Amino acid sequence: MITDKWKQETVFTLIDKLQYFDYDQVLRRIHKTVKKPGILVAGATGVGKSSLINHLFGMEVAAEGNGKPVTDRVTRYEPEQHDVVLYDTRGYEIGDAKAQQFYKEVIGFVKEANESDDVARHIHLVWYCISAANKRVTPMDLDLLGALNGLAKVCVVLTQIDAATVVELKELRETLAKKVPDLSVFAVSLDPRVPEGAVAWDGLLDWSMDHLESGMELALAQALGKEVRIKRRQADKLVQRYVVAAAGAVVCPLPMTDSAVLVAIQTTMATHLFNFWGISRGTDKIKDVFVNVVIANTGRVFSRSLLKLVPGAGTMASAVINSGIATSFTYAFGHAINEVCYKAALKMADGEKVDFTSAFAVDVLMKLVDKYMKQK
Ligand SMILES: Nc1nc2c(ncn2[C@@H]2O[C@H](COP(=O)(O)OP(=O)(O)OP(=O)(O)O)[C@@H](O)[C@H]2O)c(=O)[nH]1
Numbered sequence: 001m002i003t004d005k006w007k008q009e010t011v012f013t014l015i016d017k018l019q020y021f022d023y024d025q026v027l028r029r030i031h032k033t034v035k036k037p038g039i040l041v042a043g044a045t046g047v048g049k050s051s052l053i054n055h056l057f058g059m060e061v062a063a064e065g066n067g068k069p070v071t072d073r074v075t076r077y078e079p080e081q082h083d084v085v086l087y088d089t090r091g092y093e094i095g096d097a098k099a100q101q102f103y104k105e106v107i108g109f110v111k112e113a114n115e116s117d118d119v120a121r122h123i124h125l126v127w128y129c130i131s132a133a134n135k136r137v138t139p140m141d142l143d144l145l146g147a148l149n150g151l152a153k154v155c156v157v158l159t160q161i162d163a164a165t166v167v168e169l170k171e172l173r174e175t176l177a178k179k180v181p182d183l184s185v186f187a188v189s190l191d192p193r194v195p196e197g198a199v200a201w202d203g204l205l206d207w208s209m210d211h212l213e214s215g216m217e218l219a220l221a222q223a224l225g226k227e228v229r230i231k232r233r234q235a236d237k238l239v240q241r242y243v244v245a246a247a248g249a250v251v252c253p254l255p256m257t258d259s260a261v262l263v264a265i266q267t268t269m270a271t272h273l274f275n276f277w278g279i280s281r282g283t284d285k286i287k288d289v290f291v292n293v294v295i296a297n298t299g300r301v302f303s304r305s306l307l308k309l310v311p312g313a314g315t316m317a318s319a320v321i322n323s324g325i326a327t328s329f330t331y332a333f334g335h336a337i338n339e340v341c342y343k344a345a346l347k348m349a350d351g352e353k354v355d356f357t358s359a360f361a362v363d364v365l366m367k368l369v370d371k372y373m374k375q376k
């Protein structure tokens, strides 16, 4: 018969299994499966290329000295904590004779990179920036767009729209629609006075995700700093991968006390999500909190949730985990972590401090797991 003592022991057995959790090793394993997208940001000088990289990926990324010049004009940024490779170009002066040099150098660079057998060098996306402040699309823009379009997935980012009137913007869009009808155009601005609905950061990132292979879209989302809503959507997709893994792990019902494989999936998922949200990027202290609080609580939440599902009067043999339980728990636990991380990320984006120990307390997680279990 199932007794309280048995339940308690089951909880302890599961928590014991977590003692061997090696954060760095799990993270290394996760990183090995990630494919990094390469994104090139091109356009004339002063259109806001470096500012755009800073805005989306964080000030430290494009800080001077952090990149490696790969040609005179192209600087490669491969931030240690992010799984993206960014290429910032030093823009050409409009009408400058050196514009031709930019053309040769940048097109040559992308061509060579994408013909290379070394996939780590490939440029997958090009964000071609045209400033609305300049109020025109130049022949050089069109030449470059044409040439780049054959080499990678290209879109147009209409930058600095705060510096143009509605009519000017409309004209720019019409010109682009006529001259490069196949290319998507996203209007953006870093001016906080421009209403959120008028800027297309979402659109630019959605387009980018849509044009990347599935492993890479997650890597791009992981690297995003302030665009937390998009990050959340991608984080939920990540949970789905673990739900599938959990279903695969429980082809035959497992005795509850033998659920090490499922615990491993939960802890790996938790590590992956935590890293995805960039929360572990902070200090060693945050890493300690993660290992001591989040991982330990994973075991508690996991075993408590499972025990809730065991029929009270059953025998121990009836305490099994089938694939339905495995998938709904993984779904609920993944979404619970995402909800906590999302709220933390919103706070951190506003410069607030987050107390992770209380954010990931067992009761908080249990409540969220219950909520998402019902939803499944
Ligand atoms: N008004 C306005 N100014 C912006 C915006 N984005 C960037 N800027 C400003 O435009 C100037 C040029 O921005 P950068 O990001 O250095 O431009 P860049 O394209 O990297 O220029 P190069 O490196 O010379 O090719 C800076 O003074 C920015 O502060 C914007 O959305 N609106």
Ligand SMILES: [Mg+2]
Binding pocket: 049, 050, 051, 088, 089, 090, 091
């Ligand atoms: Mg720049």
